[in-house]
Amino acid sequence: MEAGFHAIDSDWCRIAFQRAPAPLVVCDSASLRVLGANACASATYSYDPDEWADTDLLRLFEPADHERVRAAVAIAAREGEAQLPALPHLGKHGACQRCRLLCYRLNCDEPPLVMLAMQDLSEAEEAQARLTHLEDVLGVSQEVTGLGCCCLNLTTARLTWSAQLYKNLGLAPDSVMPSMEHLLARVHPDQRPRFAQAIERCIVDGETFDTDLHVTWPDGSEHVLRATGHRIAGDPQSPHWFACATVDITEQRRLRDQLLMAEADLRHAQEIAHIGTWAADLRTGLIETTSAETYRIFRIDLQAEDGTGGPFTLDQLFRRIHPEDVPGVAAAREHTLNTPGARYDHRYRIVQGDHEVRYVHSQADVVRDEDGKPLRIVGIIRDVTDLTRAEQEIERLAFQDEVTGLPNRVAMRRHLDEAFGASQGLDEPVAVLTVELARFRDINLTLGHLNGDDLLRDVARRLRTELGDQVHLARTGNAQFIAVLRGVRAYHAGAVAETIAHVFESTFLIAGVRYEIAAHVGIALAPGHARNPTDLLRKADVAVHQARQGARKTMMYDPAQDPYDPQRLALLGQFRNAIAEGQIELFCQPKVTMATGAVIGVEALARWRHPQLGMVPPAEFVPLIESTELIHTLTTAMLQSSVRQSHAWRQDGLALPIAVNLSTRNLTSGTLPGDLRSLLAKWNATPDWLGLEITESSLIVDPDASIAQLNALSGMGFRLFIDDFGTGYSSLNYLTMLPVDVIKIDHGFTTNMLRDRRAGAIVKATIDLAHDLGLSVVAEGAATREIWDALLACGCDEAQGYYVAPPLPAAELPGWMRQHALRHRGAGTTH
Structure with a gap:
């Protein structure tokens, strides 16, 4: 080692230098020659200890970084220290790692020695990269899941919020400094204390919480957050972190509330x-x-x-x-x-x-x-x-009679329709028996409806007992029951009717008293009498009506005695127009004196010339309209036609009175005298132009009113006739009270007087009675010479009938009278 390396030549420095965990290299600051390196540097850069001598420092760096390294060494030599951020370091064999370079001056020699310490940043950078990646993933995950977090370092008291937490609170990221006060401020005031307490318990006692919070965003909208808190410990003795996670469950709560509401x-x-x-x-x-x-x-x-x-x-x-x-x-x-x-x-x-x-x-x-x-x-x-x-009750009310418990009319009609429908052309016979209680209205009026209902229940019980389940029994009217027989039982309808009549042979207990109750039974059969249920019921009603009229217990329908033809009812609907259209014509039947044969008057008769049916007989339409207000229209028309015709005849020199029939309704209307007075005044006529005929039976409907009306008409000068005498049921006492002038004997007696001794006796007695009362007698039905002679022998005053003349159109009467006068002169005084 060169002299310049003495700075680390002491034992303790040398030991520290050699054993340092980081690569250390000493170089000449001027030449940048390596003077020494520790063991870690040798290992890091793959150099043997002997290879460092005179090694150029710049061999450890990329050429692009040489100037920066040279500058850093120069700064350290001049100022004492310098550093470079992470840059690549090259090993002997080209291996590269990123390290931060720290440069320190070791002495004051010239040029000074500089020690370079290399701090390896590879693992830190990798960790940082991984951390950055995890933060990115966490951020995306929080954004996707809506999970926002706040973390409080319990050691440093540093609080951080995730970007999603800002969003969950309705805030822009980093718009406020993260704090517990800002977190609590967004919570609804009613929940704020409880939430703050939960945070405190979690931090102090480690008590986790999971709660729903209502928060208000700055824009005023209301949201619900699910908040969960945990304490995270760095070691068992020291709690280091508090973490609170939130997620916006507003939509989830709304959907849940909607679901709960829907449920x-x-x-x-x-x-x-x-x-x-x-x-x-x-x-x-x-x-x-x-x-x-x-x-x-x-x-x-x-x-x-x-x-x-x-x-x-x-x-x-x-x-x-x-x-x-x-x-x-x-x-x-x-x-x-x-x-x-x-x-x-x-x-x-x-x-x-x-x-x-x-x-x-x-x-x-x-x-x-x-x-x-x-x-x-x-x-x-x-x-x-x-x-x-409710359906059963409706069924019961619709098809069951409430008083007797029997099927009602609707149920009976349905049963009858089924009988006709199932029979397929009525191969199976059907019989209808209509039962009517006599004078049941009297029971109701006398004993009351409650007792009347008790009677009906007793009648129903007896009928069900006698007829059994094979007969369909129904109550169809106030006092009417109907039994329907099908199949072979229909052939025994007469016997069943007798069985029904037998039910009423014993008395009925009503209000504690036993009463005799009568009943009438009418029978109609299909297909013999009818081909459909409606016609069958009608004909059974006709039969029971005939039984009641004839005072009989049972009666089978008889077509010959059925006056209630539906076609005749259709005529009733056409009758009013018939008068207005001039279809009703005036016919006249002459009346003559028996002694001289002279014509003394005519009876007005109505004839209906129907445009399709031709001449309709009076017997087919008069009985129908007599029970309706149309009779007033017909009577008015006949009176007007008669006065008009009488006026025309008098213009031609024929002064002949016309007798017009009045009905019960005309007589009791109270307006007849005034109507006649106006009619006569219109034609400048007098009462002797007309005669008024009243049937005997019409007098018994309201005798007092009828007598008052007749007195008024008689006082006006009209000649009054009692028509059809002998067919009514009035007392003879009324005859002494009536202001009548003429009695007309019904043709039923006159036509039979020659072959029936009793009829002849009645004719003779009536003539004598009338004469004794000062009344004249007109005999109807003088159809033959023999009847004429017999009437003449009895002292009859006047006669009319086919022997004299049939009913004639009013226009033909003058011609007939001329011929009659010629015959009368040729025959002398005899007719």
């Missing part, structure tokens, strides 16, 4: 609608559901089911189904499983633990694998007990 709404909706969801795993036989309503419907307690608390199975479900409904449920399920695309849709009953029966409606679809094999059934179930019971 609550669904649960409430299912509870309101009594609908539950369910799913069944066909491989395990387990029911999978989270629907509380499904559990409620089936009364399932998962904690107590079979004492095990295990899952609910299909077998357990089937044990809750009503035994009568199990086959139907199983069949519907098998059909759905074996039929791709089919939906399970079935209503059945379940029996709950308290033996209460509930109705449920289940619908489901089958989930299949790729091969079409059923895997699961997913569906809904609804408690339809209230709905089913």
Whole structure:
């Protein structure tokens, strides 16, 4: 070693120099020749100790760095020390490592010696690179996961925030100095003390925390952060770090709240609608559901089911189904499983633990694998007990009579429609028996409706007992029952009607008193009497009406006695237009005196010349309109036509009175005298132009009002006739009170007087009675010479009939009268 190396020639320096863990090299600051190197330098640069002598220092560096090394040595020689940052160092064999170069002056000689220490930075740089990479990864991970962190060095009290923490607090990165005060400031005031306490406990006691924090961002928006805190110890005795991680769960909380709300709404909706969801795993036989309503419907307690608390199975479900409904449920399920695309849709009953029966409606679809094999059934179930019971009640109200419990008219008609529909052209006969209680209204008015209802229930009970289940019995009206017989039983309808009549042969107990209750039964058969239910019911009603009119217990429908032809009802609808369009014509039938044959007047008769049907007989339309307000229209038309015709005849010198028929409604209207007075004034006519005919039966509807009206008409000067005398039921006492002038004997007596001795006696007695009362007599129905002679022999005053003349159009009457006058003069005084 050269003299210049004496500076480290002492033992302790030499030992320190040689054993130093870092490479050390001593060089001449002027020539940069290496004067010595320690063992670490030899090992680092791969030089043997003897190879260092006179080695140029610059051989250890890249040529590009030579000037920098030369300058650093010169500075150290002049100022005492110098350093260069990391730069490549070259070994003997070209190996390279990065080291920081530290230069120190060793003495004050000229030129001074300089010692160079090489600090290896390779591992540190690699560690720094790895650290930088990890920080980048951590930053990206925090940004992706939204996890923000703050770390507090408990030794140095240095606090750092990650960039994501700034974002979680709504702050721009590095916008505020990281501090616990800034962290707590963002937390909602209600949670701030609790959060600060949690941090303190974590730092002091190591108690971790995991909590949700409501924070307010600078823009005013509200967010929720999940915050987790831990204490990290460097060694068991010294806690070095506190770390707090946060993540923004605002959207997660919003979705969770929405999900909870949706679940609550669904649960409430299912509870309101009594609908539950369910799913069944066909491989395990387990029911999978989270629907509380499904559990409620089936009364399932998962904690107590079979004492095990295990899952609910299909077998357990089937044990809750009503035994009568199990086959139907199983069949519907098998059909759905074996039929791709089919939906399970079935209503059945379940029996709950308290033996209460509930109705449920289940619908489901089958989930299949790729091969079409059923895997699961997913569906809904609804408690339809209230709905089913409401439907049953509606069914009962719609089809059951509330008083008797029997089927009502709607149910009977449906049964009858089925009978006609099922019979396919009525190969199977059907019979309808209409039963009407006589004077039932009197029972209601006398004893009250409650007692009337008791009677109806007793009648229904007796009829059901006697007729049995093979007869469809219904209550169809206030006091009406209908029995429908089908098949072979229809052939015995007459016998069944007698059985029904027998029911009423014994008395009924009403309000503690026994009463005799009569009933009438009308029978109609299909296909004999009708081809459809409506016609069959109508004809049974006609039959029972005929039975009531004839005071008979039972009666079979007789077409010959049915005056209620639907075509005639159609005529009723056309009648009003018929008058307005002039289809009603005035016909007149002459009346003559029996003694001389002279024509003394005519009776006005209405004839309907229908544009399609031709001449419609009065018997077909007059009875229909007599019960309606149209009778006033017809009477007014006949009175006007009669006065108009009488006026025309008088203009031609024919002064002939015309008698017009009045109905009960005309007589009791109260307006007839005033109407007649106006009509006569219009034509400048007098009451002797008209005669007014009133049927005897019309007088008994309201005798007092009728007598008052007749007195008024008689006082006006009208000649009054009682028509059809002998066919009514009025007392003869009324005859003494009526201001009538003429009695007309009904043609029913006159046409039979020659072959029926009793009819002849009535004719004779009526003529004598009228004469004794000072009244004239007109005999209707004088159809033959023999009847004429018999009437003449009885002292009859006047006659009309086909022997005299048929009803003639009013325009033809003058011509007939001329011919009649010629015949009358040729025949003398005899007719």
